Amino acid sequence: MGVNVFDALGDPVRRSILVLLAADEQPAGAVVAAVQRHTPISQPGVSQHLKVLRDAGLVSVRAEGARRFYALDRSGLDAARSWLTELTDPLAQFAQPLDALATEIARGKRRRAAPSDRPGEDAPGRQARHA
Known part of the structure; x- marks a missing residue:
């Protein structure tokens, strides 16, 4: 990954793109239109945000003819989640x-508590023989 996931998440426009893509894969034009409804930004500006998100591993793109479709990339999100989990539960890696x-x-403990089969030792419930 060329860009740190958390650097990419630091921008509110990029976070809003991720929220949009969380619903479903979107064509690039729909992403641009959605962002422009909330922020005065050019199409190349939105494209630059999408590139940063791709470089960080947070979104993927697929081509279909001349159209580009963007979707969340779960591997980037999982990497971020894993890092955050280590902060909140540093012993999680040792759990298993x-x-x-x-x-x-x-x-x-169960083996030590089980009846003994060794000669000369009394198992629970048996009467000891005295000579």
């Missing part, structure tokens, strides 16, 4: 290995 460790500890 710790869950596995907890399972192994529980198994060990």
